Every structure is written in structure tokens, then in C-alpha cells.
Amino acid sequence: MSQIFIPDATHFPATADLVIIGGGVIGAATAFYATRAGLETIVVEKRAALGELTTSASLAAFRAQFAEPENIAMMKESIAVFERFAELTGADIGLHQQGYLFVTTAPDGYATARARVELQRAHGLDDVELLTGDDARARFAYLAPEITAATFRQRDGWLSAHELTYGYARASNAQFFVDTTVLGFCREQNRIVGVVTPRGEIRAARVVICAGPFAAPLAKLAGIELPLENIRRHQLTLGKHSLIPRAAPMVVDADTGAHWRPEGAGAVFGWSQPEPPSVPLEYVPTDWEFPARVLDGVARVTPFWNDVIENLKRSDLGLVAGQYTETPDLNPLIGATAIEGLWLNCAYGGHGVMMSAAGARVCVDELRGKNTDHAFRVNRKFKTGEKMVL
Ligand SMILES: Cc1cc2nc3c(=O)[nH]c(=O)nc-3n(C[C@H](O)[C@H](O)[C@H](O)COP(=O)(O)OP(=O)(O)OC[C@H]3O[C@@H](n4cnc5c(N)ncnc54)[C@H](O)[C@@H]3O)c2cc1C
Numbered sequence: 001m002s003q004i005f006i007p008d009a010t011h012f013p014a015t016a017d018l019v020i021i022g023g024g025v026i027g028a029a030t031a032f033y034a035t036r037a038g039l040e041t042i043v044v045e046k047r048a049a050l051g052e053l054t055t056s057a058s059l060a061a062f063r064a065q066f067a068e069p070e071n072i073a074m075m076k077e078s079i080a081v082f083e084r085f086a087e088l089t090g091a092d093i094g095l096h097q098q099g100y101l102f103v104t105t106a107p108d109g110y111a112t113a114r115a116r117v118e119l120q121r122a123h124g125l126d127d128v129e130l131l132t133g134d135d136a137r138a139r140f141a142y143l144a145p146e147i148t149a150a151t152f153r154q155r156d157g158w159l160s161a162h163e164l165t166y167g168y169a170r171a172s173n174a175q176f177f178v179d180t181t182v183l184g185f186c187r188e189q190n191r192i193v194g195v196v197t198p199r200g201e202i203r204a205a206r207v208v209i210c211a212g213p214f215a216a217p218l219a220k221l222a223g224i225e226l227p228l229e230n231i232r233r234h235q236l237t238l239g240k241h242s243l244i245p246r247a248a249p250m251v252v253d254a255d256t257g258a259h260w261r262p263e264g265a266g267a268v269f270g271w272s273q274p275e276p277p278s279v280p281l282e283y284v285p286t287d288w289e290f291p292a293r294v295l296d297g298v299a300r301v302t303p304f305w306n307d308v309i310e311n312l313k314r315s316d317l318g319l320v321a322g323q324y325t326e327t328p329d330l331n332p333l334i335g336a337t338a339i340e341g342l343w344l345n346c347a348y349g350g351h352g353v354m355m356s357a358a359g360a361r362v363c364v365d366e367l368r369g370k371n372t373d374h375a376f377r378v379n380r381k382f383k384t385g386e387k388m389v390l
Contacts, residue, residue, distance in 0.1 A: 002031070002035075002169055002170055002171070002172045002173060002174050002175065002176060003175050003176065004050070004169060004170075004176040004178065005175075005176070005177070005178070012177075012199050012200050012202075013042055013175065013202055014200070014201070014202065014203060015194075015202065015203045015204065016040050016041060016042040016202060016203075016204045017039040017040040017041065017204060017205060017206065018034050018039045018040070018041045018042070018204055018205075018206045018207075018208065018367065019041075019042050019043075019044060019194065019195050019202050019204040019206070019207045019208070020034070020041060020042070020043040020044070020174075020207075020208050020210050021044055021182045021195065021207065021208065021209050021210060021211050021218060022043075022044075022045060022209070022210035022211040022212060022214070022346075023043050023044075023045030023047070023050040023051070023165075023169070023176055023178065024050070024051055024052075024053055024054060024055040024165065024210065024212050024352070025051055025055040025058075025161060025164060025165045025168070025352055025353050025356045026210040026212070026345050026346065026348065026352055026356055026359065026360065027043050027045070027050075027210035027211075027345075028043070028050060028051070028165045028166070028168040028169040028172070028356075029168045029356040029357060029359070029360035030208060030210055030345050030360040030363055030364065031043050031168065031169065031172040031174035031176070032089075032168040032169070032171055032172040032174075032360065033360045033361050033363070033364040034172075034174070034360075034364050034367065035172040035173035035174050036172075036364075037364050037367075037368055039206075039364075039367070041172070041173070041174040041175070042174065042175050042176075042177065042202055042204070043169075043174050043175070043176045043177065044177050044180045044181075044182050044195065044197060044202070045176065045177065045178045045179075045180065046178075046179070046180065046181035046182070047178060047179070048178055048179050049178060050165050050166060050169055050176065050178070051161060051162055051165035051166070053212055053213070053282075053322070054212045054213060054322040054323060054325070054352065055161050055162075055165055055212075055352070055353065056161065056162070056320075056322075057233070057235055057284070057320045057321060057322025058161045058235070058322070058352070058353045059158065059235055059261070059268050059270050060158050060159050060160060060161040060164075060353050061100070061156075061157070061158040061250050061261060061353075061354065062075065062078065062079060062082065062156060062157060062158065062159065062353065062354035063075065063100040063153065063156040063250070063354065064076055064079055064125055064128075064153060064155065064156060065100055065102065065120065065125070065128055065151065065153050065156060066120075067116060067119055067120070067387075068123075068331075068387075069123040069124075070331070070374075070375035070376070071331070071351075071355075072120065072123045072124065072125045073123075073124075073358075074355050074358040074359065074362075075354060075355065075358070076124070076125065077357065077358035077361070078354055078355055078356065078357040078358045078359075079155060079156075081357035081358075082095055082159060082164075082357070083095070083097075083155075085164075085167060088171065089167045089168070089170070089171035090167075090170075090171065091163055091164075091166070091167030091170065091171065092163060093159045093160055093163045093164045093167055094159050094160035094163055095157065095159050096157045096158050096159065097154060097155050097156070097157040098154075098157050098158075098247065098248065098249045098250070098261075098262075099152055099153055099154045099155075099156050099157060099249035099250070100152070100153055100156035100157070100249055100250045100252065101136070101140060101150055101151070101152045101249045101250065101251050101252065102150060102151045102152075102252045102254040103136065103143060103147045103149075103150045103251065103252070103253060103254060103301050104147065104148060104149050104150070104253075104254045104255050105144070105146040105147055105148055105255060105300075105301070106148060106149075106255060107148065109133075109147075109148035109149035109254075110130075110132060110133075110148055110149035112149070113130055113149040113150065113151050113254075114130055114149075116151065117130045117151055125153075127153060127154070127155065128151050128152070128153045129151065129152045129153070130149070130151055131149065131150040131151065131152060132148075132149060133145075133146075133147045133148045133149060133150070135150075136149070136150035136152075139152070140248065140249075140251075142245055142248070142302050142303075142304050143251075143301065143302060144300065144301050144302065144303050146301075147301060152249065156249070156250065157249075157250070158250065158261060159353075161353045164353065164356065168356070168360075177197075177199075180197050180198070180199055181197060181198065182195045182196070182197055182211075182218065183196050183197060183198065184196040184221055185207065185221060185222050185342075186201050186203060190339065190340065191339070191340040191341045192207050192222060192339055192340070192341035192342040193205065193341055194207065195207055205341060206341060206343060206367055207341060207342055207343065208343040208344065208345055208363065208367070209342070209343070209344050209345070209346055210345045210346060211346065212280075212323075212325055212346065212352075213230045213280035213281065213323045213325045214280045215228060215325060215333075215344065215346035215347060216228045216280070216325075217280060219337070219342075219344070222337075222339055222342050223339060224337055224338065224339060224342070226333065226344075226347075227327060227328055227382070228325055228326065228327060228333075228346075228347055229277040229325070229326050230277060230278050230279070230280050230281070230323040230324070230325050230326075231272075231275050231277055231278070231323060231324045231326060232275045232278060232284055232321050232322075232323055233270065233272060233275075233321065233322060233323070233324050233350065234270065234271075234286060234287065234290045234294070234319060234320070234321045235268060235269070235270055235319070235320050235321070235322075236268065236269040236270075236290060236291050236294055236295075236317060236318070236319055237263065237266065237267070237268050237269075237317065237318040237319075237320075238266045238267045238268075238269070238308075238312075238316055238317055238318075239265075239266045239316050239317075239318075240264070240265035240266050241265070241266060241267070241308055241316075243304050243307055243308050244262055244265065244266060244267050244308070245262065246262050246264075246265060247262075248261065248262050249261065251298070251301065251302055252390065253297065253298065253300060253301045254388070256271070256297055256300070257271055257272050257388055257389065257390060258270075258271040258294060258297030258298050258300070258301075259271065259298070259390060260294075260298045260302070260305075269294045269295070269298060270294070270390070271290075271293070271294045271297050272324075272350070272389040272390065273290075273293070278323070280323065280325075281323060284320075284321040284322055284323055285321065286319045286320065286321045287321075288319065290319065291317050291319060295308075295309050295312075296309075324349045324350050324389075325346065325347045325348070325349065326347060326349045327347045327349075327382060328382035328384050329380075329382040329383050329384055330349050330387050330389065331347075331375065331376055332345070332346065332347045332348045332349075332351075332352075332355065332359055332376050333345075333346055333347045333376065333378050334359055334362050334363050334366070334374070334376040334377070334378070335362070335363065335366040335372065335374070335376065335377045335378050336366060336372065336377075336378065337378050338379070343363065343366070343367060344378055345359060345360065345363040349389070350389060350390050359376070362374055362376060
């Protein structure tokens with residue numbers, strides 16, 4: 001079983017097979033798969049606890065309803081792991097498979113939704129339901145009359161990002177050192193052979209950067225420029241309210257990207273809005289214009305929110321922000337870099353919680369010299385294209 005502790009002078013390891021920089025959900029998942037593969041693993045996290053930076057801002061939702069084959073495959077694998085998580089790790093991650101419902105009011109919405117579902121079926125995702133506006137309203141009575149089409153997948157849903165992170169960590173055999181910042185790298189000629197921390201060096205043949213928004217500055221210390229941008233994203237939470245349907249799925253306005261899902265007797269909301277890229281931030285400031293904007297946004301497709309808004313007080317709301325760390329093609333960077341000994345598992349944008357299992361498995365396969373030719377490899381050519389950012 002893993003150990004999670006603040007190191008003191010009497011215990012700080014000098015060597016390991018693998019050092020993971022960052023104890024968010026990606027670092028914890030990577031530790032889980034690495035120790036299962038027999039690698040003696042140390043995770044170094046600068047904060048006082050795991051999962052406290054981007055991971056804690058997440059809506060913790062997951063979906064296989066992607067359009068790209070590589071993302072569908074990642075999500076089918078990850079969801080299968082979430083469904084067996086208790087058996088694999090003993091942890092209860094609060095799995096809610098209440099589905100993801102994408103809705104549209106576009107006049108040609110049904111044809112567009114049908115084309116997407118056909119594409120998903122061609123890529124092996126055969127359990128997405130295609131609904132007319134009337135079918136959708138018959139199933140989900142709170143949908144707006146303007147909705148022309150919807151797609152629904154029951155096995156999509158959400159979980160607790162905190163329990164997932166600690167579930168991976170506790171079920172791994174790794175040692176986690178919190179309150180410990182990686183300041184630089186140990187080198188031998190052109191190779192990375194470990195990390196430098198204020199408590200001493202840890203020598204390791206392999207180092208993986210899982211540092212979320214801080215991945216690019218760390219890679220730069222090692223001599224690599226990563227094409228990453230950090231973009232602020234908000235999560236709004238609303239406490240208990242009698243009008244919120246507790247059995248609802250995650251509802252996504254496919255025309256705008258505004259989305260909400262129930263959380264207990266309340267709800268959580270998100271919406272990717274235009275924001276300038278920023279340096280990585282330890283504390284991401286919030287914009288209190290966001291709540292009114294997102295509530296208006298979701299009311300377009302689920303109009304009961306207009307009634308909720310009427311009597312809202314600011315004290316009913318909670319707002320947090322974090323950063324999406326994104327590549328030009330909005331897919332993560334996983335695997336070996338041009339510098340021997342240095343690996344990446346980062347840049348998951350809005351998908352790090354949901355892709356954590358498959359992403360970590362891909363990374364550890366590469367660490368073991370297997371399957372280096374995958375869609376997320378670090379030296380790929382980035383194809384940019386139209387993609388909905390959630
Ligand atoms: C508002 C919002 C909503 C989101 N909703 C979803 C969602 O519904 N579903 C989903 O799948 N994803 C969602 N995401 C995205 C998801 O949260 C991220 O993709 C994921 O948390 C990234 O995890 P990570 O471990 O890579 O990064 P982080 O959680 O940021 O962890 C990186 C860790 O590295 C540590 N670190 C950095 N530098 C150093 C150093 N020098 N030394 C030691 N430690 C260091 C940091 O302290 C941090 O703990 C959302 C994100 C936001 C902001």
C-alpha cells in the first residue's frame with residue numbers, strides 16, 4: 001500500500017525507478033499503473049495534499065460521446081476502469097452513471113446529431129441514443145420546446161475527483177511526498193537522471209512531468225518548449241433547490257457548450273468562454289459575472305432555470321476557477337520527450353479526470369517500452385480543427 005507523507009530529515013529517498021512530478025489526478029493515476037507494472041515510484045507534490053490544484057476545480061464528469069476515434073477509445077477504457085474501481089482499488093468514487101445528454105435547437109439539429117452518432121458507431125461506440133426533440137422531451141420533461149434533437153448515453157456520468165485521486169494513490173505502492181517542490185533536474189550529459197527538491201535529490205532513470213498547468217515551465221527547466229496554453233475555466237455550484245431534477249443527466253447545450261448536472265440536491269455548471277491564455281497560476285481568481293452568464297446560458301435549453309434564478313441569493317452560489325492546459329489539437333501529451341529520461345503525462349484540457357485511467361495506462365506502457373506509436377505522443381504533428389471545448 002502507498003504511503004502519503006510530508007518528508008522530514010530522517011526519511012527522504014535518494015533513489016527510485018520513477019519520479020512523478022505532481023500529485024493531481026494524473027500523477028496519482030500514473031503512480032497506480034506504474035507500481036502495478038513493478039516500478040518503484042515516488043510522487044513529489046508541492047502542495048500539502050493531493051489533487052488540490054486543477055483536479056479540485058473539476059466538474060468530475062466523464063463521457064464516451066466524443067467524435068474522434070482516439071478519444072472514444074480512451075474513454076471506453078477509462079469508464080470500464082471507473083465501473084470496476086471498487087474491485088480494483090477498494091475505493092468508492094461516488095460513480096453516478098446518469099448519462100450525458102447533448103441537445104440542440106438548430107433547425108438541422110437532427111441530421112447533425114445523426115451524423116455524429118453514425119461516426120461514433122463507426123468508431124465502436126454503439127450505445128449512444130439518437131432522439132428527436134419530442135423523444136427527448138418525453139424522456140426529460142424539463143427540456144425546452146425549441147429542442148430539435150438530442151443524443152444520450154446512459155453509461156456517461158460523473159464521480160468524485162477527490163476520491164478518484166486518493167483511490168489511485170492509496171491503491172498504488174508508491175510513496176507520495178507532499179509539501180515538496182521540484183526545483184530542477186539532475187543530469188548526466190544530456191540525460192535527465194532525477195529531480196532536485198529543497199529536501200534533497202532523488203535519482204531515477206525515469207522522470208514524468210504530471211504538473212498540470214506547470215508542465216511547460218518545468219519542461220523548460222529541462223530544456224524543452226511545450227506548445228501549451230493555460231485558459232481559465234469556472235465551475236459554479238448551486239445548493240439545494242426543489243426545482244432541480246436530481247435524476248437528470250449532464251445536460252450540454254451542443255450549440256453553445258453551456259452545461260449543468262445535478263449534484264446531490266443542488267447542481268454544478270460550466271461553460272468554456274473566450275479567455276486569454278495566462279501563465280500558470282497557483283490560485284485562479286474568479287469572475288462573478290460568470291454565474292449570471294452560465295445560468296442564462298443553460299436556461300436556453302432547460303428553462304426551469306429561469307424560475308430558479310428569480311429567487312437566487314449570492315450566498316446560494318459557490319464559484320471556483322482553474323486552468324485548462326491545452327495543446328493546439330486539444331489532446332494530451334503522453335510519453336517520451338526528446339530528452340532521454342524525461343516523460344510527459346499532461347495537457348488534458350477539460351478531460352483529465354475522465355481520461356486519467358487510460359492516459360496513465362498509455363504513459364506506463366510507454367515507460368516500459370511498449371506502444372510508443374499512439375495518438376497522444378509528444379512529437380506528433382498537431383492538427384487543429386473544430387472541436388467543442390467543454
Ligand atoms: C472548471 C473546470 C472544470 C473541469 N471539469 C472537468 C470534468 O468535468 N471532467 C474532466 O475530466 N476534467 C475536467 N476538468 C479538467 C481536469 O480538472 C484536469 O484535466 C485535471 O484535473 C488535470 O489533472 P493534473 O493532475 O494533470 O493537474 P493538476 O490537478 O493541476 O495537478 C498538477 C499537480 O502538480 C503539482 N506541481 C506543479 N508544479 C510542481 C512542482 N514543481 N513540484 C511538485 N509538484 C508540482 C501541482 O501542485 C498540482 O497538484 C475541469 C477543469 C476545470 C478548471
